[in-house]
Amino acid sequence: MAITTKKEISADQALNIYKNLLLHRRIEERMLKLLRQNKISKWFSGIGQEAVGVGVTLSAKPKDYILPMHRNLGVFTARNVPLYPLFCQLFGKAEGFTGGRDRSFHFGIMEHNIVGMISHLAAMMPVADGLALAKKLKGEDAVAFSFCGDGATSEGDFHEALNLAAVWKLPVVFIIENNGYGLSTPTSEQFACEHLSDRAKGYGMHGFNIDGNNIFEVMETVEKARKLALNGEPVLIEAKTFRMRGHEEASGTHYVPDILFENWAEKDPILRFENFMEREGIAGKEDFKKITKEIDQSFRKDLEKAINAEDPVFDEQTEISAVYSTEEPKPPVHSNGITYEKRFVDVLQSTLWQAFEEDDSFLIMGQDIAEYGGVFKITEGFLKEFGEDRIRNTPIIESGVLGAAMGLALEGFKPVVEMQFADFISCGFNQIVNNIAKSHYRWTPSLNITIRAPHGGGVGAGPFHSQSVEGWFMQIPGLKVVVPGTVEDAQNLLYSSLYDPNPVLFFEHKKLYRSLKTTVPDKATYEPLGKAKILKEGNDATIVTYGMGVQWALNIAEEFEHKGISLEVLDLRTLLPLDKESIHATVKKTGKVLLLQEPMLTLGPLSEISAIISEECFEWLDAPVMRCASLDTPIPHDKGLEDGFMATAKLEDQITKLLKY
Template sequence: MLKPRLIEEKMLILLRQGKISKWFSGIGQEAISVGVTSALRKNEYVLPMHRNLGVFTTRNIPLHRLFAQWQGKGSGFTKGRDRSFHFGSQEYRIIGMISHLGPQLGVADGIALADVLNNRNRVTAVFTGEGGTSEGDFHEAMNIAAVWDLPVLFCIENNGYGLSTPTSEQYKCTDLAQKGVGYGMESHIVDGNNILEVFSKVDELCKSIRKNPRPVLIEFKTFRVRGHEEASGTKYVPTELLDTWSEKDPLVNFEKFLVDQNILTPDLITTFRNEIYSEIDFNLKKASEEQDIVFDEKRELYDVYKAFDYTDHHAGEEKENIRMVDAISQGLRQSMEKHGHLVLMGQDIAEYGGVFKITDGFVDRFGKERVRNTPICESAVVSTAMGLSINGMKSVMEMQFADFASTGFNPIVNYLAKIHYRWGEHADVVIRMPCGAGVGAGPFHSQTNEAWFTKTPGLKVVYPAFPIDAKGLLATAINDPNPVLFFEHKGLYRSVYQDVPTDYFTTPFGKAALLRHGTEVTIVSYGLGVHWALDTLGKNPHIKADLLDLRTLQPLDIKAVYDSVKKTGKLIILQEDSLFGSIASDISAMVMENCFQYLDAPVKRVGSLETPIPFAKNLEDHYLPKNRFEEELIKLLSY
């Protein structure tokens, strides 16, 4: 406890000197971080927060790397890309937080699930504050852990305030430990300022959980004696409350106890302090002397994704004529056979086989351990998938409908997408996204929301239009260690047939398919739009067009678009999504910037109306751009 306290005191000086940019103080809460981490084995994961410096020091992370991290230096854990404690380290089994707080609770679920599936008797400890217990992710993660009997230790540091909001305005129950009751979860209240009580209780629980895997909630009663972060101050805290808790300082009181027990002496305490001061000064000098990080654009772009060494598995000669829904199911089943550590998660995907029957029969073949029904909590399931990846497994999550990704949006765009760029950890996660209109499903089951995700660096986005591509691209998505959003148009599931190889094969990302050859115009589309374009060309055989099916939107084969436009001189982009802020808009802008001299007409975009998707067939038919496309194509040709 002395070491993180002395480091903090030094950092507060450096903060005032402008040598670090921000600090979240854990002074007065060291007993929790140190006690919990000391009770864990070194191979057990711990997921700390801002005020848990004691987790890092107890795991003996080199101080010069911590100091470099806080100064934004290259030898820190994030190469200057993130600050303070927003990082992790597989070497030390520490998984850092993000500012949105809640998702790390679900990540702990995934880490623990991987341990259970691999028969490891381990505990995962995850921290949150009393303020974080108000977030939906807290409740979702608690529920998943309880339903699946996951060995997670949920540690709530109840320090009295969420920034300036007191507990009386955060929750109505007497104690946060009561929240465990609603989930059928064992819970305890511990004096978070008593290191002996913290360690003894956590050690006892960890030994028990390793033998009998289950989640446990611990509420540590403590206090934050400094501001939420130093700029906030503590003016909102009554002086008498600060005085009361200063008398409960865990370090001062334990020091006194050890002296009274003749375990320590004042001289020995002085020796300890001097040793730590020397260690801090030495490592601080080492970090401070390090050159400021130098911007390297190539390195920055390269680190957004984990390198993926694509292997081309060739398709065999044997084929069968199947629907897209069958091709996806077949590809998923063959990937499950190929990857024994692949887990499927989603609502109703087990015995029921999913609402579209993609996983029908999978439970009989692979068992419920690997084909898992989830509660209706998309956010925590995405985070659980991230945790599985951290602990060495693969996962495919089915969003029952792509529309429902909105309730899992935060961990997708802020956790999965950013984690490799931030500290080199990959997210081996595929999220299947049944999407699209044309089936009379209305505003909440018909969106094609790919543009939500193509905007976010770190995500890959796949959108096949044919069964053979769906199967091959899905296999590649599962092989790829990066997060992939795999869009599957519901309207194509049972309407499109194709001869598809029966064995396992892969299809590379970032290569558009040229479906028609022509010299008059380039048509670019993806998903259902490809079939609209084919229908239009079928009705107008005199039109000589290049038709490009993009297949993947991130990575995007923009070179194929440029090459075609340079040949034809005209471009029309067809998509089901509305136009503003869409793929069509970006492709149009890139072509205008890079192929302007080759164009014989303005680039034309055709998409759906700028409205939510209506339910009634007549309204939906007019909302979609299918019928408008032919008219716009003919106009462009006559320009």
């Protein structure tokens, strides 16, 4: 099939396009040989699809972000990414972009404005929204181009990303590489619409369906889409192409009818471009042979060097230190001469306000947070003071806004995401635990993201608005999990979370919002996260707790004080990272420990504390470590049922049992 372009191109331009297509193809063909020689662990071939990645990249501007997928080697080569570290990355070598911590194209390079993928399909599309929003807020003429396959268009992140882009009028272009199969599942079993690009209509976006093997059509469409996106009109492009190899080499192609290979072989993007150049008198067969030889020589030395490069060497401290950013926050220094009596909810509001006044890079996103002020009214008045660019209502999405927060953070913003209720955080679980949490360890710069989550029971809100889900995140390296139990900590730990260069989950207890108050300084103060605090000294036993448990512990300790029993209360304050030293110290001091938590008993957050004490403090114990937690059932709505469910129903008995041991 012949290809033509609507505009004049010079011989030099044509040769540049051809060399970029051919470089992609020749590197791939070499990688397939190395795979058979067991010198590379896995390969997702883009042979036959080169025109899409190369065409998009050549049409994009240097400031534009590109978020590629497995088959987009041409994005990296056309952006002139140095080949030696690129090959090291593909071989899993120490000098690769992830240092062997991740494989293939699971990486990005900020200096080339490339943000790499993760294995979870469509997960990077909301990130593209965040990058596009960042460019829009900065007033830069830049667009985010985000790739996905046909299979990913069934994922929730695909739809959340498109909807958010359209609602916010973002400069973003989504490209679907429709190669006919999601692994082995043909498109006929994936969607019922005629074209995937038709889905754009439902979101109020422009949609284009193009021949993805015609690089001229790709480039001309991308140029048109870029202009629309910069005008606040996001675009969805479906590029029809074909995968000439398996999903990855091990899967083979036995499930694909032979006739499809025959038909698509005639549409090979490089063959069609060669025919174009011959027809236009730009180059002939001898020229193609010469160029192929030059291309092969251009990467041979880097490839051989990378094959023989050093493998990563495991060092435990190096790996652990890579999980969190060690960048030092620099919040403003101020004096605290005035104190006020404030409620828990008041200090959350005033602390956010303080940070937003200090630093224009803070913005907050969430459902009903703008004009309405949030369901708990914490952002009431923020819209008028800070404007709609920084106080942003979102559609009813969780995953999409969390992904957007990652994109914003990559561009240097400090996004705050409000989950309307902590229970709904499950809808964004993948973005938190697989994307945001792991990214810095893999390759990204610091991700300053604060996720606020109202949690906890005691207010009769039932099974879907009362859960304490903080324990879900304790085993996810890269996150910080903060749960204040006092007004002072709500103020200072939120401030610290906002400035921490790592992603922080900040859990706020709903029952404490308006029931707890005390006198605190007018300004919040920064402190490094991860330090526990003794709230009450004691000698007979220790209650280790956090969050609402702090108030329960202080109340019960006062009751036992009247009986002549001295209970120590250790407030963990952060569940990740844990302050083991403070745990060790209080166990050594009292010899008896009760672990008090609001979540259910089984696999609750303090089960980990029990294991730590058993393994590391056994010789100091005078009694078994005991736990007091809520019932292993969903949290009920009725007041009487909820009271029976709560850990407080058995707290006095558990302390008495511990003291008598």
